[in-house]
Amino acid sequence: MNASGGQQGLIRYENVSMTYPSTRGRPPLKALEPVNLAIEKGEFICLVGPSGCGKTTLLKISAALLSPTQGNVVFNGAPLNEPSRSIGVMFQKPVLLPWRTVEKNAYLPAEISGTMSSAIAERVAKVLTMVGLHDFATALPDQLSGGMQQRAAMARTLAYEPELMLMDEPFGALDEFTRETMNLELSELTHQAGITSLFVTHNIPEAVFLADRVVVMSPRPGRVSGIVEVPFPKPRTVDFMRDPGFTELTFEVRNILSEAESSSTRVAEEQP
Protein backbone atom coordinates (compact mmCIF):
# COMPACT_ATOMS: atom_id res chain seq x y z
CA MET A 1 0.00 0.00 0.00
CA ASN A 2 1.06 3.62 -0.02
CA ALA A 3 3.08 5.75 2.34
CA SER A 4 0.16 6.94 4.43
CA GLY A 5 -0.31 3.40 5.71
CA GLY A 6 -3.15 2.22 3.51
CA GLN A 7 -5.37 5.22 4.21
CA GLN A 8 -6.21 7.28 1.19
CA GLY A 9 -7.22 10.47 2.98
CA LEU A 10 -10.18 12.66 2.07
CA ILE A 11 -7.81 14.93 0.21
CA ARG A 12 -4.32 13.96 -0.84
CA TYR A 13 -1.51 16.01 -2.33
CA GLU A 14 0.91 14.09 -4.54
CA ASN A 15 4.07 16.03 -5.39
CA VAL A 16 2.03 19.21 -5.73
CA SER A 17 4.22 22.13 -6.77
CA MET A 18 3.49 25.57 -8.11
CA THR A 19 5.52 28.04 -10.11
CA TYR A 20 3.85 31.29 -11.14
CA PRO A 21 4.80 32.19 -14.72
CA SER A 22 6.97 35.26 -15.30
CA THR A 23 5.12 38.53 -15.64
CA ARG A 24 6.32 41.82 -17.08
CA GLY A 25 9.93 40.74 -17.31
CA ARG A 26 10.05 39.44 -13.77
CA PRO A 27 11.39 35.89 -13.45
CA PRO A 28 8.98 33.02 -12.75
CA LEU A 29 8.16 32.71 -9.07
CA LYS A 30 8.48 29.33 -7.41
CA ALA A 31 5.80 29.37 -4.74
CA LEU A 32 5.60 25.74 -3.72
CA GLU A 33 8.10 22.88 -3.73
CA PRO A 34 6.61 19.41 -4.12
CA VAL A 35 4.15 18.88 -1.27
CA ASN A 36 3.01 15.42 -0.20
CA LEU A 37 0.26 15.28 2.38
CA ALA A 38 -2.90 13.35 3.13
CA ILE A 39 -5.71 14.80 5.23
CA GLU A 40 -7.98 12.22 6.82
CA LYS A 41 -11.74 12.51 7.10
CA GLY A 42 -12.77 14.60 10.10
CA GLU A 43 -9.27 15.93 10.69
CA PHE A 44 -8.53 19.57 11.45
CA ILE A 45 -5.27 20.64 9.81
CA CYS A 46 -3.64 24.01 10.42
CA LEU A 47 -1.13 25.30 7.93
CA VAL A 48 1.35 27.71 9.50
CA GLY A 49 4.30 29.50 8.02
CA PRO A 50 5.74 32.96 7.38
CA SER A 51 4.14 35.33 4.88
CA GLY A 52 4.68 34.33 1.29
CA CYS A 53 5.41 30.68 2.08
CA GLY A 54 2.74 29.42 -0.27
CA LYS A 55 0.05 28.66 2.34
CA THR A 56 -2.59 30.53 0.38
CA THR A 57 -1.34 28.97 -2.84
CA LEU A 58 -1.80 25.49 -1.38
CA LEU A 59 -5.26 26.44 -0.13
CA LYS A 60 -6.30 27.77 -3.54
CA ILE A 61 -5.00 24.60 -5.16
CA SER A 62 -7.12 22.63 -2.67
CA ALA A 63 -10.17 24.61 -3.80
CA ALA A 64 -9.21 24.09 -7.46
CA LEU A 65 -9.11 27.86 -7.86
CA LEU A 66 -5.53 27.34 -9.04
CA SER A 67 -4.12 24.30 -10.78
CA PRO A 68 -0.67 23.15 -9.70
CA THR A 69 2.14 23.28 -12.25
CA GLN A 70 3.02 19.72 -11.27
CA GLY A 71 1.53 16.91 -9.22
CA ASN A 72 -2.02 15.91 -8.41
CA VAL A 73 -4.65 16.65 -5.83
CA VAL A 74 -6.92 13.70 -5.13
CA PHE A 75 -10.23 14.44 -3.44
CA ASN A 76 -12.52 11.58 -2.45
CA GLY A 77 -10.47 9.22 -4.57
CA ALA A 78 -10.75 11.25 -7.78
CA PRO A 79 -8.45 13.90 -9.25
CA LEU A 80 -9.60 17.41 -8.35
CA ASN A 81 -9.72 19.35 -11.59
CA GLU A 82 -12.46 21.89 -10.92
CA PRO A 83 -14.11 23.47 -7.87
CA SER A 84 -16.35 21.06 -6.00
CA ARG A 85 -19.57 21.80 -4.17
CA SER A 86 -18.38 19.45 -1.40
CA ILE A 87 -15.57 21.89 -0.67
CA GLY A 88 -16.44 25.12 1.17
CA VAL A 89 -14.07 28.07 1.17
CA MET A 90 -13.74 30.90 3.70
CA PHE A 91 -11.54 33.81 2.68
CA GLN A 92 -9.58 36.39 4.66
CA LYS A 93 -12.44 38.82 4.12
CA PRO A 94 -16.04 37.72 4.72
CA VAL A 95 -16.83 38.29 1.01
CA LEU A 96 -20.49 38.98 1.68
CA LEU A 97 -22.47 40.68 -1.07
CA PRO A 98 -23.43 44.02 0.51
CA TRP A 99 -26.79 44.23 -1.31
CA ARG A 100 -27.96 40.91 0.11
CA THR A 101 -29.16 40.36 3.65
CA VAL A 102 -27.26 37.88 5.83
CA GLU A 103 -29.85 35.21 5.07
CA LYS A 104 -29.81 35.84 1.32
CA ASN A 105 -26.00 35.74 1.35
CA ALA A 106 -26.30 32.28 2.86
CA TYR A 107 -28.78 31.28 0.11
CA LEU A 108 -26.30 32.27 -2.61
CA PRO A 109 -24.62 28.83 -3.02
CA ALA A 110 -28.03 27.14 -3.34
CA GLU A 111 -29.27 29.76 -5.81
CA ILE A 112 -26.19 29.21 -7.94
CA SER A 113 -26.51 25.43 -7.95
CA GLY A 114 -30.25 25.78 -8.59
CA THR A 115 -31.15 23.82 -5.47
CA MET A 116 -32.83 26.56 -3.43
CA SER A 117 -35.66 25.03 -1.41
CA SER A 118 -37.50 25.46 1.86
CA ALA A 119 -35.24 22.76 3.28
CA ILE A 120 -32.21 24.95 2.51
CA ALA A 121 -33.94 27.96 4.07
CA GLU A 122 -34.57 25.93 7.21
CA ARG A 123 -30.97 24.76 7.36
CA VAL A 124 -29.70 28.32 6.89
CA ALA A 125 -31.96 29.47 9.73
CA LYS A 126 -30.59 26.69 11.92
CA VAL A 127 -26.97 27.46 11.12
CA LEU A 128 -27.54 31.20 11.65
CA THR A 129 -28.84 30.35 15.12
CA MET A 130 -25.78 28.17 15.70
CA VAL A 131 -23.41 31.04 14.90
CA GLY A 132 -25.51 33.49 16.93
CA LEU A 133 -26.92 35.49 14.03
CA HIS A 134 -30.53 34.44 14.42
CA ASP A 135 -31.67 38.01 15.06
CA PHE A 136 -29.65 39.39 12.17
CA ALA A 137 -30.96 37.17 9.36
CA THR A 138 -32.53 40.12 7.57
CA ALA A 139 -29.78 42.63 8.36
CA LEU A 140 -27.48 43.92 5.65
CA PRO A 141 -23.81 42.94 6.09
CA ASP A 142 -22.68 46.53 6.65
CA GLN A 143 -24.89 46.68 9.74
CA LEU A 144 -22.81 43.93 11.36
CA SER A 145 -19.47 44.04 13.16
CA GLY A 146 -16.42 42.38 11.61
CA GLY A 147 -16.80 39.28 13.79
CA MET A 148 -20.47 38.95 12.91
CA GLN A 149 -19.66 39.30 9.23
CA GLN A 150 -17.20 36.40 9.43
CA ARG A 151 -19.85 34.42 11.31
CA ALA A 152 -22.25 35.07 8.43
CA ALA A 153 -19.58 33.85 6.01
CA MET A 154 -19.11 30.77 8.20
CA ALA A 155 -22.86 30.13 8.11
CA ARG A 156 -22.87 30.41 4.32
CA THR A 157 -20.27 27.62 4.20
CA LEU A 158 -21.61 25.41 7.03
CA ALA A 159 -25.22 25.43 5.78
CA TYR A 160 -24.15 23.24 2.86
CA GLU A 161 -22.41 20.65 5.05
CA PRO A 162 -19.20 20.58 3.05
CA GLU A 163 -16.99 17.53 3.39
CA LEU A 164 -13.95 19.77 3.38
CA MET A 165 -13.76 23.33 4.62
CA LEU A 166 -10.87 25.51 3.48
CA MET A 167 -10.15 28.62 5.54
CA ASP A 168 -7.58 31.27 4.68
CA GLU A 169 -6.89 33.25 7.88
CA PRO A 170 -10.59 33.91 8.24
CA PHE A 171 -10.20 35.65 11.59
CA GLY A 172 -6.99 37.50 10.76
CA ALA A 173 -8.67 40.89 10.61
CA LEU A 174 -10.53 40.48 13.91
CA ASP A 175 -9.41 41.72 17.31
CA GLU A 176 -7.83 39.25 19.71
CA PHE A 177 -10.96 38.70 21.88
CA THR A 178 -13.33 38.15 18.98
CA ARG A 179 -10.78 35.90 17.36
CA GLU A 180 -10.56 33.69 20.45
CA THR A 181 -14.36 33.37 20.63
CA MET A 182 -14.55 32.56 16.94
CA ASN A 183 -11.87 29.88 17.31
CA LEU A 184 -13.79 28.25 20.15
CA GLU A 185 -16.98 28.25 18.10
CA LEU A 186 -15.26 26.98 14.99
CA SER A 187 -13.63 24.14 16.91
CA GLU A 188 -16.98 23.09 18.30
CA LEU A 189 -18.96 23.45 15.06
CA THR A 190 -16.53 21.55 12.84
CA HIS A 191 -16.13 18.84 15.47
CA GLN A 192 -19.91 18.40 15.82
CA ALA A 193 -20.51 18.29 12.09
CA GLY A 194 -17.46 16.09 11.48
CA ILE A 195 -16.16 18.47 8.85
CA THR A 196 -12.61 18.02 7.61
CA SER A 197 -10.81 21.35 7.80
CA LEU A 198 -7.74 22.99 6.34
CA PHE A 199 -7.05 26.24 8.14
CA VAL A 200 -4.31 28.67 7.10
CA THR A 201 -2.87 30.99 9.74
CA HIS A 202 0.38 32.57 10.85
CA ASN A 203 -0.72 32.62 14.48
CA ILE A 204 0.96 29.66 16.22
CA PRO A 205 -1.27 29.45 19.36
CA GLU A 206 -4.34 29.64 17.13
CA ALA A 207 -3.00 26.76 15.03
CA VAL A 208 -2.21 24.57 18.03
CA PHE A 209 -5.57 25.34 19.62
CA LEU A 210 -7.58 24.32 16.56
CA ALA A 211 -5.57 21.55 14.94
CA ASP A 212 -5.27 17.80 15.16
CA ARG A 213 -2.08 18.28 13.18
CA VAL A 214 -0.14 21.47 12.55
CA VAL A 215 1.63 21.47 9.20
CA VAL A 216 4.61 23.84 9.33
CA MET A 217 5.79 25.36 6.07
CA SER A 218 9.16 26.90 5.23
CA PRO A 219 9.65 30.32 3.62
CA ARG A 220 9.42 30.61 -0.15
CA PRO A 221 9.54 28.35 -2.02
CA GLY A 222 7.17 26.70 0.43
CA ARG A 223 7.52 23.10 1.43
CA VAL A 224 6.41 21.09 4.44
CA SER A 225 9.21 21.33 6.98
CA GLY A 226 7.47 19.47 9.79
CA ILE A 227 4.18 18.18 11.15
CA VAL A 228 3.23 18.54 14.83
CA GLU A 229 0.50 16.28 16.24
CA VAL A 230 -1.82 17.83 18.84
CA PRO A 231 -3.08 14.82 20.79
CA PHE A 232 -5.69 16.59 22.93
CA PRO A 233 -9.40 15.80 23.00
CA LYS A 234 -11.94 17.87 21.06
CA PRO A 235 -13.85 20.07 21.12
CA ARG A 236 -11.26 22.19 22.86
CA THR A 237 -12.03 24.71 25.57
CA VAL A 238 -10.19 27.72 26.96
CA ASP A 239 -8.67 25.39 29.58
CA PHE A 240 -6.59 23.76 26.85
CA MET A 241 -4.67 27.02 26.41
CA ARG A 242 -3.63 26.87 30.08
CA ASP A 243 -2.33 23.29 29.72
CA PRO A 244 1.49 23.00 29.84
CA GLY A 245 1.19 20.67 26.84
CA PHE A 246 -0.31 23.54 24.83
CA THR A 247 2.69 25.80 25.51
CA GLU A 248 5.10 22.98 24.73
CA LEU A 249 3.45 22.34 21.37
CA THR A 250 3.58 26.03 20.44
CA PHE A 251 7.32 25.98 21.19
CA GLU A 252 7.71 22.89 19.05
CA VAL A 253 6.02 24.62 16.11
CA ARG A 254 8.09 27.74 16.77
CA ASN A 255 11.33 25.69 16.64
CA ILE A 256 10.48 24.02 13.36
CA LEU A 257 9.67 27.45 11.93
CA SER A 258 12.97 29.02 13.02
CA GLU A 259 14.96 26.05 11.78
CA ALA A 260 13.24 26.23 8.41
CA GLU A 261 13.86 29.96 8.29
CA SER A 262 17.56 29.81 9.09
CA SER A 263 18.20 26.97 6.63
CA SER A 264 16.41 28.84 3.87
CA THR A 265 18.49 31.96 4.66
CA ARG A 266 21.62 29.82 4.35
CA VAL A 267 20.48 28.55 0.97
CA ALA A 268 19.85 32.14 -0.11
CA GLU A 269 23.30 33.23 1.07
CA GLU A 270 25.02 30.35 -0.68
CA GLN A 271 23.54 31.38 -3.98
CA PRO A 272 25.81 33.77 -5.90
Add this chain to the structure above:
Amino acid sequence: MSTYTVPDQDTGADVELDVFIDERDPERWKWRAISIIVVLTFLAIWELLPRLGLVSTIILPPVTDVWAGLTELVMQDTFPRHLRVTLVEMLVGFLIGTLIGFAIGVALGVWESVKKSVYPLVVAFQSLPKIVLAPLLITWFGYGIESKIAMAVVIAFFPVLINTMVGLETVPDEARQLMRSLKASRGQVFRKLSLPHAAPFIMAGIKTGLTFAVIGAIVGEFVGSSEGLGYLLHAYGFQLRIDKVFAVIVVLSLIGAILYFAIDWLERRMIYWRTDSSLV
Protein backbone atom coordinates in the same frame (compact mmCIF):
# COMPACT_ATOMS: atom_id res chain seq x y z
CA MET B 1 -19.07 61.79 5.54
CA SER B 2 -19.60 59.75 2.41
CA THR B 3 -17.37 59.36 -0.59
CA TYR B 4 -19.00 59.73 -3.96
CA THR B 5 -17.33 58.74 -7.17
CA VAL B 6 -18.18 60.96 -10.08
CA PRO B 7 -16.68 61.12 -13.54
CA ASP B 8 -14.73 64.28 -14.22
CA GLN B 9 -16.63 66.25 -16.86
CA ASP B 10 -13.56 66.90 -18.98
CA THR B 11 -11.53 63.74 -18.72
CA GLY B 12 -14.23 61.20 -17.95
CA ALA B 13 -11.96 59.80 -15.25
CA ASP B 14 -13.49 58.99 -11.92
CA VAL B 15 -13.06 61.58 -9.22
CA GLU B 16 -13.83 60.92 -5.60
CA LEU B 17 -15.70 63.64 -3.82
CA ASP B 18 -16.11 63.73 -0.09
CA VAL B 19 -19.54 64.97 0.76
CA PHE B 20 -20.62 65.84 4.23
CA ILE B 21 -24.07 64.55 4.96
CA ASP B 22 -25.51 64.63 8.41
CA GLU B 23 -29.25 64.73 8.59
CA ARG B 24 -29.20 65.38 12.31
CA ASP B 25 -26.86 68.35 12.22
CA PRO B 26 -28.10 70.35 15.25
CA GLU B 27 -27.30 73.57 13.43
CA ARG B 28 -29.12 72.66 10.24
CA TRP B 29 -31.87 75.23 10.80
CA LYS B 30 -29.31 77.92 11.32
CA TRP B 31 -27.57 77.03 8.06
CA ARG B 32 -30.85 76.73 6.21
CA ALA B 33 -31.79 80.22 7.40
CA ILE B 34 -28.39 81.57 6.37
CA SER B 35 -28.65 80.03 2.90
CA ILE B 36 -32.09 81.61 2.45
CA ILE B 37 -30.64 84.96 3.50
CA VAL B 38 -27.84 84.53 0.95
CA VAL B 39 -30.37 83.85 -1.82
CA LEU B 40 -32.55 86.81 -0.80
CA THR B 41 -29.51 89.11 -0.66
CA PHE B 42 -28.51 87.95 -4.12
CA LEU B 43 -32.01 88.64 -5.46
CA ALA B 44 -32.09 92.04 -3.73
CA ILE B 45 -28.78 93.09 -5.30
CA TRP B 46 -30.07 91.85 -8.67
CA GLU B 47 -33.21 93.96 -8.22
CA LEU B 48 -31.39 97.08 -7.00
CA LEU B 49 -28.51 97.29 -9.48
CA PRO B 50 -30.74 98.06 -12.52
CA ARG B 51 -33.37 99.96 -10.46
CA LEU B 52 -30.72 102.36 -9.14
CA GLY B 53 -29.43 102.84 -12.68
CA LEU B 54 -26.08 101.23 -11.93
CA VAL B 55 -26.62 98.71 -14.74
CA SER B 56 -28.72 99.17 -17.87
CA THR B 57 -32.06 97.29 -17.66
CA ILE B 58 -31.31 95.99 -21.15
CA ILE B 59 -28.23 94.20 -19.85
CA LEU B 60 -29.70 93.14 -16.52
CA PRO B 61 -33.47 93.41 -16.09
CA PRO B 62 -34.60 93.57 -12.43
CA VAL B 63 -35.85 90.35 -10.84
CA THR B 64 -39.41 91.60 -10.79
CA ASP B 65 -39.26 92.17 -14.57
CA VAL B 66 -37.88 88.66 -15.03
CA TRP B 67 -40.78 87.34 -12.97
CA ALA B 68 -43.25 89.26 -15.13
CA GLY B 69 -41.48 87.94 -18.22
CA LEU B 70 -41.72 84.42 -16.84
CA THR B 71 -45.47 84.60 -16.23
CA GLU B 72 -45.93 86.13 -19.68
CA LEU B 73 -43.81 83.37 -21.21
CA VAL B 74 -45.69 80.47 -19.66
CA MET B 75 -49.03 82.04 -20.61
CA GLN B 76 -48.10 82.17 -24.29
CA ASP B 77 -50.03 79.75 -26.53
CA THR B 78 -46.80 78.50 -28.06
CA PHE B 79 -45.05 77.81 -24.76
CA PRO B 80 -46.39 74.26 -24.19
CA ARG B 81 -45.20 73.29 -27.65
CA HIS B 82 -41.68 74.64 -27.09
CA LEU B 83 -41.54 72.99 -23.68
CA ARG B 84 -42.76 69.66 -25.05
CA VAL B 85 -40.28 69.66 -27.93
CA THR B 86 -37.33 70.29 -25.61
CA LEU B 87 -38.51 67.74 -23.03
CA VAL B 88 -38.92 65.07 -25.70
CA GLU B 89 -35.45 65.82 -27.09
CA MET B 90 -33.86 65.63 -23.64
CA LEU B 91 -35.66 62.54 -22.42
CA VAL B 92 -35.51 60.50 -25.62
CA GLY B 93 -31.86 61.47 -26.07
CA PHE B 94 -31.15 60.57 -22.47
CA LEU B 95 -32.86 57.18 -22.74
CA ILE B 96 -31.19 56.20 -26.00
CA GLY B 97 -27.84 57.51 -24.75
CA THR B 98 -28.15 55.55 -21.51
CA LEU B 99 -29.01 52.34 -23.35
CA ILE B 100 -26.15 52.73 -25.83
CA GLY B 101 -23.70 53.67 -23.07
CA PHE B 102 -24.80 50.73 -20.94
CA ALA B 103 -24.58 48.25 -23.82
CA ILE B 104 -21.10 49.36 -24.91
CA GLY B 105 -19.97 49.63 -21.26
CA VAL B 106 -21.06 46.03 -20.62
CA ALA B 107 -19.27 44.81 -23.75
CA LEU B 108 -16.08 46.63 -22.72
CA GLY B 109 -16.33 45.58 -19.08
CA VAL B 110 -17.06 41.92 -19.74
CA TRP B 111 -14.92 41.01 -22.74
CA GLU B 112 -11.25 41.86 -22.49
CA SER B 113 -10.83 41.46 -26.27
CA VAL B 114 -13.58 44.01 -26.97
CA LYS B 115 -11.94 46.46 -24.59
CA LYS B 116 -8.52 46.04 -26.15
CA SER B 117 -9.84 46.57 -29.67
CA VAL B 118 -12.47 49.27 -29.13
CA TYR B 119 -11.31 51.32 -26.14
CA PRO B 120 -8.80 53.53 -28.04
CA LEU B 121 -11.60 54.59 -30.37
CA VAL B 122 -13.85 55.35 -27.39
CA VAL B 123 -11.17 57.52 -25.77
CA ALA B 124 -10.54 59.33 -29.05
CA PHE B 125 -14.25 60.04 -29.33
CA GLN B 126 -14.45 61.30 -25.77
CA SER B 127 -11.57 63.76 -26.23
CA LEU B 128 -13.56 65.37 -29.06
CA PRO B 129 -15.57 68.43 -27.93
CA LYS B 130 -18.96 67.05 -28.91
CA ILE B 131 -20.39 70.46 -29.80
CA VAL B 132 -18.44 70.42 -33.05
CA LEU B 133 -20.70 67.57 -34.14
CA ALA B 134 -23.85 69.71 -33.96
CA PRO B 135 -23.68 71.15 -37.51
CA LEU B 136 -22.89 67.68 -38.85
CA LEU B 137 -25.80 66.08 -37.01
CA ILE B 138 -28.16 68.75 -38.35
CA THR B 139 -26.95 68.00 -41.89
CA TRP B 140 -27.54 64.30 -41.31
CA PHE B 141 -30.78 64.32 -39.34
CA GLY B 142 -32.40 67.55 -40.48
CA TYR B 143 -33.65 70.68 -38.82
CA GLY B 144 -36.24 68.96 -36.64
CA ILE B 145 -36.28 67.06 -33.39
CA GLU B 146 -34.13 64.13 -34.57
CA SER B 147 -30.87 66.06 -34.80
CA LYS B 148 -31.34 67.38 -31.22
CA ILE B 149 -32.02 63.88 -29.95
CA ALA B 150 -28.87 62.73 -31.72
CA MET B 151 -26.90 65.56 -30.10
CA ALA B 152 -28.23 64.61 -26.64
CA VAL B 153 -27.38 60.93 -27.27
CA VAL B 154 -23.86 61.77 -28.40
CA ILE B 155 -22.96 63.58 -25.20
CA ALA B 156 -25.07 61.59 -22.74
CA PHE B 157 -23.87 58.09 -23.53
CA PHE B 158 -20.26 58.50 -22.52
CA PRO B 159 -20.49 58.85 -18.73
CA VAL B 160 -22.82 55.84 -18.65
CA LEU B 161 -20.39 53.85 -20.80
CA ILE B 162 -17.31 54.65 -18.75
CA ASN B 163 -18.99 54.08 -15.38
CA THR B 164 -20.56 50.80 -16.48
CA MET B 165 -17.18 49.59 -17.67
CA VAL B 166 -15.35 50.68 -14.52
CA GLY B 167 -18.08 49.26 -12.27
CA LEU B 168 -17.87 45.86 -13.95
CA GLU B 169 -14.09 45.85 -13.86
CA THR B 170 -13.75 46.70 -10.17
CA VAL B 171 -15.48 43.58 -8.86
CA PRO B 172 -13.14 42.43 -6.07
CA ASP B 173 -11.03 39.40 -6.82
CA GLU B 174 -12.10 37.52 -3.70
CA ALA B 175 -15.76 37.79 -4.68
CA ARG B 176 -14.93 36.38 -8.11
CA GLN B 177 -13.10 33.51 -6.42
CA LEU B 178 -16.09 32.85 -4.18
CA MET B 179 -18.31 32.62 -7.26
CA ARG B 180 -15.80 30.28 -8.92
CA SER B 181 -15.65 28.06 -5.84
CA LEU B 182 -19.46 27.86 -6.01
CA LYS B 183 -19.20 26.85 -9.68
CA ALA B 184 -21.19 29.85 -10.89
CA SER B 185 -21.60 30.21 -14.64
CA ARG B 186 -20.49 33.39 -16.43
CA GLY B 187 -24.10 34.50 -16.62
CA GLN B 188 -24.60 33.94 -12.90
CA VAL B 189 -21.43 35.85 -12.05
CA PHE B 190 -22.72 38.74 -14.16
CA ARG B 191 -26.25 38.78 -12.75
CA LYS B 192 -25.52 38.01 -9.13
CA LEU B 193 -22.16 39.74 -8.66
CA SER B 194 -20.86 42.05 -11.38
CA LEU B 195 -24.05 43.90 -12.28
CA PRO B 196 -25.17 44.68 -8.70
CA HIS B 197 -21.61 45.65 -7.85
CA ALA B 198 -21.55 48.02 -10.82
CA ALA B 199 -25.03 49.44 -10.11
CA PRO B 200 -23.89 52.41 -7.97
CA PHE B 201 -21.30 53.34 -10.62
CA ILE B 202 -23.89 53.01 -13.39
CA MET B 203 -26.39 55.18 -11.51
CA ALA B 204 -23.74 57.88 -11.02
CA GLY B 205 -23.03 57.73 -14.76
CA ILE B 206 -26.74 57.97 -15.57
CA LYS B 207 -27.05 61.06 -13.37
CA THR B 208 -24.23 62.78 -15.22
CA GLY B 209 -25.67 61.55 -18.52
CA LEU B 210 -28.97 63.24 -17.72
CA THR B 211 -27.29 66.60 -17.15
CA PHE B 212 -25.37 66.11 -20.38
CA ALA B 213 -28.55 65.23 -22.32
CA VAL B 214 -30.08 68.56 -21.25
CA ILE B 215 -26.99 70.38 -22.54
CA GLY B 216 -27.04 68.37 -25.79
CA ALA B 217 -30.66 69.18 -26.59
CA ILE B 218 -30.22 72.91 -25.92
CA VAL B 219 -26.97 73.19 -27.87
CA GLY B 220 -28.61 71.35 -30.77
CA GLU B 221 -31.44 73.89 -30.75
CA PHE B 222 -28.97 76.80 -30.65
CA VAL B 223 -27.24 75.59 -33.77
CA GLY B 224 -30.36 75.22 -35.83
CA SER B 225 -34.03 74.80 -35.01
CA SER B 226 -37.44 76.45 -35.23
CA GLU B 227 -38.89 75.33 -31.92
CA GLY B 228 -37.90 74.42 -28.38
CA LEU B 229 -36.64 76.33 -25.36
CA GLY B 230 -33.12 76.63 -26.77
CA TYR B 231 -34.61 78.18 -29.89
CA LEU B 232 -36.64 80.63 -27.73
CA LEU B 233 -33.54 81.56 -25.76
CA HIS B 234 -31.66 82.24 -28.96
CA ALA B 235 -34.53 84.22 -30.50
CA TYR B 236 -35.13 86.38 -27.41
CA GLY B 237 -31.42 87.08 -27.24
CA PHE B 238 -31.46 88.48 -30.75
CA GLN B 239 -34.53 90.58 -29.91
CA LEU B 240 -32.75 91.90 -26.78
CA ARG B 241 -35.72 90.67 -24.68
CA ILE B 242 -33.33 89.94 -21.85
CA ASP B 243 -36.16 89.53 -19.30
CA LYS B 244 -37.50 86.68 -21.46
CA VAL B 245 -34.01 85.24 -21.87
CA PHE B 246 -33.75 85.03 -18.09
CA ALA B 247 -37.27 83.60 -17.93
CA VAL B 248 -36.28 80.75 -20.28
CA ILE B 249 -33.13 80.18 -18.24
CA VAL B 250 -35.28 79.84 -15.11
CA VAL B 251 -37.53 77.29 -16.86
CA LEU B 252 -34.50 75.32 -18.06
CA SER B 253 -32.87 75.24 -14.64
CA LEU B 254 -36.17 74.08 -13.13
CA ILE B 255 -36.37 71.25 -15.66
CA GLY B 256 -32.76 70.30 -14.93
CA ALA B 257 -33.33 70.32 -11.18
CA ILE B 258 -36.57 68.29 -11.37
CA LEU B 259 -34.99 65.64 -13.61
CA TYR B 260 -31.91 65.44 -11.42
CA PHE B 261 -33.88 65.02 -8.22
CA ALA B 262 -36.06 62.38 -9.87
CA ILE B 263 -32.97 60.35 -10.78
CA ASP B 264 -31.47 60.99 -7.36
CA TRP B 265 -34.63 59.65 -5.71
CA LEU B 266 -34.54 56.59 -7.95
CA GLU B 267 -30.89 56.05 -7.07
CA ARG B 268 -31.59 56.15 -3.34
CA ARG B 269 -34.29 53.56 -3.89
CA MET B 270 -32.13 51.23 -5.93
CA ILE B 271 -28.82 51.54 -4.10
CA TYR B 272 -29.91 50.83 -0.54
CA TRP B 273 -26.59 49.40 0.67
CA ARG B 274 -23.44 51.23 1.65
CA THR B 275 -21.19 51.43 -1.36
CA ASP B 276 -17.96 52.21 0.50
CA SER B 277 -18.26 48.80 2.12
CA SER B 278 -15.09 46.73 2.39
CA LEU B 279 -16.95 43.45 2.60
CA VAL B 280 -16.43 42.22 -0.90
